[in-house]
Amino acid sequence: MVRLVSAFRFPRRFALPAGFTAAALAVLFAFAGCFVRETVFRNTRPLMGTLVEIAVVQRDEARAYAALRDAFSEMERIEGVMSAHREDSELSRLNREGYPGPVAVSPELFEIVQKGIEWSRNTQGAFDISVGPLLKLWPLYRAEKILPTDDAVAEALQAVGWQKVLLDSGGQTIGFRVPGMALDLGGIAKGYAIDRAVQELREAGIRSALVNAGGDLYAMGRKPDGSAWRVGVQHPRRKGELIAVLEAQDVAVVTSGDYERYFLKDGRRYSHIVDPRTGFTARGTASVTVVGPNATDADALATGVLVLGPEEGLRLVETLPGFEVAILSEAAEGSGLKFTASSGFRRYFRVDEAFDDRVP
Ligand code: ADP
Numbered sequence: 001m002v003r004l005v006s007a008f009r010f011p012r013r014f015a016l017p018a019g020f021t022a023a024a025l026a027v028l029f030a031f032a033g034c035f036v037r038e039t040v041f042r043n044t045r046p047l048m049g050t051l052v053e054i055a056v057v058q059r060d061e062a063r064a065y066a067a068l069r070d071a072f073s074e075m076e077r078i079e080g081v082m083s084a085h086r087e088d089s090e091l092s093r094l095n096r097e098g099y100p101g102p103v104a105v106s107p108e109l110f111e112i113v114q115k116g117i118e119w120s121r122n123t124q125g126a127f128d129i130s131v132g133p134l135l136k137l138w139p140l141y142r143a144e145k146i147l148p149t150d151d152a153v154a155e156a157l158q159a160v161g162w163q164k165v166l167l168d169s170g171g172q173t174i175g176f177r178v179p180g181m182a183l184d185l186g187g188i189a190k191g192y193a194i195d196r197a198v199q200e201l202r203e204a205g206i207r208s209a210l211v212n213a214g215g216d217l218y219a220m221g222r223k224p225d226g227s228a229w230r231v232g233v234q235h236p237r238r239k240g241e242l243i244a245v246l247e248a249q250d251v252a253v254v255t256s257g258d259y260e261r262y263f264l265k266d267g268r269r270y271s272h273i274v275d276p277r278t279g280f281t282a283r284g285t286a287s288v289t290v291v292g293p294n295a296t297d298a299d300a301l302a303t304g305v306l307v308l309g310p311e312e313g314l315r316l317v318e319t320l321p322g323f324e325v326a327i328l329s330e331a332a333e334g335s336g337l338k339f340t341a342s343s344g345f346r347r348y349f350r351v352d353e354a355f356d357d358r359v360p
């Protein structure tokens with residue numbers, strides 16, 4: 001016999017008060033929320049001369065996009081403070097007024113200039129944010145595509161040198177010892193912007209994200225499937241090919257190379273990085289990838305090691321806890337590339353077979 005549904009009467013004693021039902025449902029939904037899948041939300045914006053992509057892992061779409069917006073705004077703000085190209089940046093004002101100076105600056109600019117000088121000390125002057133006057137000489141940075149004379153280089157060097165930057169931490173002022181000086185934060189500000197974006201995401205409650213500024217990045221946490229973020233390191237001479245694949249978790253990975261921005265003349269490559277000790281563009285090292293605890297330091301270190309070259313560069317990184325490095329250098333100009341890596345590098349990288357036997 002089939003009993004009709006309509007004939008079934010819910011016993012009165014099972015009826016619940018309206019408020020109770022709502023509360024029970026809320027608990028149920030909250031519980032179900034734990035099983036809503038985490039998704040990767042991403043956005044890309046042109047910033048700091050490159051394309052910045054930020055990916056965040058979140059359940060809630062609105063929260064994800066709000067966090068992305070805040071992180072990008074923070075990077076844009078930093079570019080506005082630290083760009084050497086923008087007339088209205090705080091850095092440009094410092095460059096105009098630093099001599100005779102001193103100039104009162106924001107705590108943030110003071111801190112990053114101080115950090116830059118710390119890295120000058122660590123790299124024995126290979127990394128130097130006071131290279132502004134030198135950069136202006138090289139064709140990559142000027143309209144006339146001619147190489148500077150030795151005299152012009154020697155003259156520019158008079159206005160270069162981290163010891164000529166006067167920092168007063170009490171008064172938060174910066175001054176220049178000689179006229180014609182100009183600071184350039186191109187070797188460290190991108191890393192700083194990445195770290196600040198990561199901080200913004202953390203404050204928004206994000207636990208897993210990738211902030212990637214044209215290959216310089218910080219990887220936070222893990223992807224929704226539990227695996228680490230995978231990062232490819234580009235071959236500096238063969239476009240589109242990778243030399244290494246990195247599994248990154250809670251580390252920064254920053255690469256300095258001569259292969260993206262350079263000027264070619266008579267078969268010679270003039271990199272966008274200058275050697276502050278000679279005044280000429282850095283030579284011989286094609287790329288330097290640094291893994292480290294934060295992107296600010298990794299950025300400065302990668303630029304510094306590119307100037308120092310593989311031997312001195314490796315020696316320096318081996319003394320720095322928490323940092324690893326991989327260097328591709330030219331044994332002789334135009335010849336093949338030599339691979340050099342620090343001892344802990346294996347923990348992070350899977351290296352292309354062509355270079356594999358040379359990884360310690
Ligand atoms: P990228 O900007 O390609 O990521 P880097 O982090 O190595 O590469 O920064 C290169 C920039 O740093 C240059 O464009 C210039 O603004 C600045 N720079 C050049 N030479 C030096 C140097 N020896 N020390 C510090 N900064 C430098």
Ligand code: MG
Binds near residue numbers: 186256298299
């Ligand atoms: Mg750098």
